[in-house]
Amino acid sequence: MTHEQTPPRNRRSPRLFLLLAANAAAAFWLWQLFTPVEGAGSGPLEEDAVQTAAVDELARPVERAALLSPELRRGLESRVHELASAALESARKKSRGKVGPGNATVAVHVRPLGGSESDAFGLDADLPLKPASNMKLVTTAAALALLGPDWSFETRAEAAGPIQDGVLAGDLVLRAAGDPLYDRDAKGSVERLLAPFCEELLRSGIREIRGDLVLDEGTFAAPAPGPAWPSSNEHWQEHCALAAGFTVNRGCLTVAVSPGSVGGPARVGIEPAGFDLARTIDVDTVSSGKLEVHFQARDGRFSVRGHVPARTSEWSDSCTHPDPVALFGAVLSHELQRHGIRVGGGVRRERGANGGPTVARIVSPLANYLAAINTDSNNACADQLFLATALAVRGEATREAGAEATARALSALGVSTEGLVQVDGSGLSRDDRISARQLTALLEAVLSRDARTAELFIDSLAVAGESGTLDDRLKHSDARGRVRAKTGFIGGTSALSGIAEAHDGRVYVFSILVDYPRFEGLNTSVWKPMQDDVCELLVGAGS
Numbered sequence: 001m002t003h004e005q006t007p008p009r010n011r012r013s014p015r016l017f018l019l020l021a022a023n024a025a026a027a028f029w030l031w032q033l034f035t036p037v038e039g040a041g042s043g044p045l046e047e048d049a050v051q052t053a054a055v056d057e058l059a060r061p062v063e064r065a066a067l068l069s070p071e072l073r074r075g076l077e078s079r080v081h082e083l084a085s086a087a088l089e090s091a092r093k094k095s096r097g098k099v100g101p102g103n104a105t106v107a108v109h110v111r112p113l114g115g116s117e118s119d120a121f122g123l124d125a126d127l128p129l130k131p132a133s134n135m136k137l138v139t140t141a142a143a144l145a146l147l148g149p150d151w152s153f154e155t156r157a158e159a160a161g162p163i164q165d166g167v168l169a170g171d172l173v174l175r176a177a178g179d180p181l182y183d184r185d186a187k188g189s190v191e192r193l194l195a196p197f198c199e200e201l202l203r204s205g206i207r208e209i210r211g212d213l214v215l216d217e218g219t220f221a222a223p224a225p226g227p228a229w230p231s232s233n234e235h236w237q238e239h240c241a242l243a244a245g246f247t248v249n250r251g252c253l254t255v256a257v258s259p260g261s262v263g264g265p266a267r268v269g270i271e272p273a274g275f276d277l278a279r280t281i282d283v284d285t286v287s288s289g290k291l292e293v294h295f296q297a298r299d300g301r302f303s304v305r306g307h308v309p310a311r312t313s314e315w316s317d318s319c320t321h322p323d324p325v326a327l328f329g330a331v332l333s334h335e336l337q338r339h340g341i342r343v344g345g346g347v348r349r350e351r352g353a354n355g356g357p358t359v360a361r362i363v364s365p366l367a368n369y370l371a372a373i374n375t376d377s378n379n380a381c382a383d384q385l386f387l388a389t390a391l392a393v394r395g396e397a398t399r400e401a402g403a404e405a406t407a408r409a410l411s412a413l414g415v416s417t418e419g420l421v422q423v424d425g426s427g428l429s430r431d432d433r434i435s436a437r438q439l440t441a442l443l444e445a446v447l448s449r450d451a452r453t454a455e456l457f458i459d460s461l462a463v464a465g466e467s468g469t470l471d472d473r474l475k476h477s478d479a480r481g482r483v484r485a486k487t488g489f490i491g492g493t494s495a496l497s498g499i500a501e502a503h504d505g506r507v508y509v510f511s512i513l514v515d516y517p518r519f520e521g522l523n524t525s526v527w528k529p530m531q532d533d534v535c536e537l538l539v540g541a542g543s
Helices: 014-026 028-033 072-093 131-147 192-205 324-338 367-376 379-394 399-412 436-447 451-460 522-540
Strands: 105-110 121-123 152-159 171-175 213-216 252-258 269-273 278-286 292-298 301-309 315-320 347-350 358-365 483-490 494-501 508-517
Touching: 072 105, 072 121, 072 522, 105 436, 105 522, 131 367, 131 379, 131 399, 131 436, 131 451, 131 483, 131 494, 192 324, 192 358, 213 324, 252 292, 252 301, 269 278, 269 301, 292 315, 324 347, 358 367, 367 379, 367 451, 379 399, 436 451, 436 494, 436 508, 483 522, 494 522, 508 522
Parallel strands: 171 213, 213 347, 278 301
Antiparallel strands: 105 121, 105 508, 152 171, 152 358, 252 269, 252 315, 292 301, 483 494, 494 508
16 A cells, blocks of 8 residues: 655646746636626526537637647657567566567557647547546646536535524435545545534534435435446555545545554554544554554454554555445544533435534535645545536536536537547546547646636645656656646556646646556566657757
8 A cells, every 4th residue: 555645735837837827818718708707606507507619619729839840740749659669578578478569558649738639649649548646647737627616515404404502303304416525635524624614514503414324325325336447356555545425534534643652552543533443453553563454344344453663653554444424424423512512313325315404514615635646646525526527517417427527618618539448537447548638738737727726726736846646757857847737557557647847937837647467576577668758859949
């Protein structure tokens, strides 16, 4: 499993942002074509909320200064082909002929930001391939375009009974909104996220709930693995957390371990507080050796076992909870009690529950989750956003509605949907498909919108050598800090798509997708180095 980190805040290049701002200003007419409906967070969008324009109009270049000379374009294209060919040959040698030019595909597409289609170049750029986590770019771009940069998840709580003398004589009904309820800086705690909700209930005059906490899951499916997910022996790991109408800490339990006195127990903390599983904790402190901690939530129990060397600093990691809706109910009950609100009944799950007037809301801005999705590559947050977008746009929190919403967003942005298949928000599914050309067109379209959308999207990407899933790549290269991108990997797929700021001032939008027979080690030894080489090529282009 990947140990959790809190990446440093992305450092935005002033030159890059000025170019993006100029592009956004030049494309103001496009923004007016595509303004989200006010109040979109409270229900499905009206059919005319997203206006579709002709693809050639939406794709019109917004900045002609990025034109490439024919010599530079040909030189870059030739070098990209060489790098792809060299990588395929390296894969053939390392795999002893099991992977190579005959059964692996390297698809590349590059376009200068604001340039014309004649400036673009690539290799197998129109082949729909598995994007792995590059699908998160589609998920976040579609949400920003359809819902707007100021949209929020909103979980409403309704009083199903009268309130008198501090007592709600009935149930408190919560309507599912798909909020991940995740704070990437809080090590699994959700106290800060739920405190405003509890305080709003108190202001509504509620200090006791005589009935149940009713969790109305609406059209969200029961939590279950997604289509074409990894094998079941991975489902307990954080990257396989289940999407649901209700969840906290993106459906995970987070454990933090630090040493105690040698020979005694280690200090073990588990978040979020109030979770519903029995605990078995057996972690001791040893004088030396390797840190070894095993943990899992299974069969109604969360177990943590292992050894922690005395000189170890705090170590933290997460795993999935088997039922995120049950986790939400238990944690919310705990937080209500902690704020002095007594719950007389239990937690009940329904669909179509009778409610009443809204007495409180859990509100989480979309902007708060973008870095978790694109910088940290959090699968659960991406899947939650995919379903929440479907609910807001189509009125149904289903995968099918999510795919329809995405296609609607891409069409309105002038991006072809031919061959596009999206069944989840994260790219964990092996059924997802998109081409390198579609990804670069999507990136350009989002970066050519209003300044706030462009800024949020740029800031959500990992920075080469500095943050997120790119923190250890291109660290000692000229490309450090000049490449912002989304990584992607599942067995047989490696991807990197984003933007590269060249020394001569140009900004290139690029996408690199690799499809190959599964063979251990090729991603780190062949495909990632090839992707990094392409980034270095673009950064140094024209200088």
